[in-house]
Amino acid sequence: xxxxxxLPVLVVDDSRTTTAIIRACLAELxxxxxxxxxxxxxxxxxxxxxxxxxxxxxxxxxPVSGPDLLKEVRARKGAIKPKFAFMTMDDRWSNITTARxxxxxAFIVKPESPGAMRNKIGAFxxxxx
Numbered sequence: 001x002x003x004x005x006x007l008p009v010l011v012v013d014d015s016r017t018t019t020a021i022i023r024a025c026l027a028e029l030x031x032x033x034x035x036x037x038x039x040x041x042x043x044x045x046x047x048x049x050x051x052x053x054x055x056x057x058x059x060x061x062x063p064v065s066g067p068d069l070l071k072e073v074r075a076r077k078g079a080i081k082p083k084f085a086f087m088t089m090d091d092r093w094s095n096i097t098t099a100r101x102x103x104x105x106a107f108i109v110k111p112e113s114p115g116a117m118r119n120k121i122g123a124f125x126x127x128x129x
Contacts, residue, residue: 008033008050012043012069013058013087018110022056022087025118029125040064044072051080054125059088059095067102074103085124 009031013019019036026034035050037043040061046052055073059066070084085106086099099107106124110117 007031007054008035008052009054009056010034010043010046010050010052010082011036011056012038012040012061012066013056014038014061015058018058018087021114021117022121025114025121026125028118029122031125040066040069043069047073047076052082053080054083054085056085056087056121059086059090067098070099070102070104083124 009026011019011022011034013022013036016038019038023034023036026032035046035052037046040057041064043055043057044064047055055069057066057069061069066086066088073082073084083105084103085108086095086104087108087110088095089110091109096107108120108124
């Protein structure tokens with residue numbers, strides 16, 4: 001059964017491996033309306049043309065970082081405000097605090113196994129896994 005509660009989803013990460021894993025986790029949860037881009041700049045172009053219910057973003061990207069992307073997403077007037085989750089291996093407390101301050105809905109530290117990642121994504125998406 002497909003979960004359409006938060007569709008469509010945008011995955012923003014400069015690692016093709018990470019985007020493939022996130023896409024596979026979402027597919028296992030019945031979510032297949034997923035777009036992926038490899039930079040914050042590309043994400044800004046995508047949200048100009050499509051409303052997303054959820055955005056998963058890496059923290060470290062250039063020239064538009066994950067925090068910069070979130071600032072822009074939250075600053076847009078009249079636009080749908082998607083759920084926003086950072087997915088990163090950089091679990092410094094200062095980053096978690098910054099993410100909260102900017103209005104992130106989740107800060108997910110990338111686990112070592114795809115199964116653990118699926119569980120974390122499922123919990124964020126309020127989906128039973």
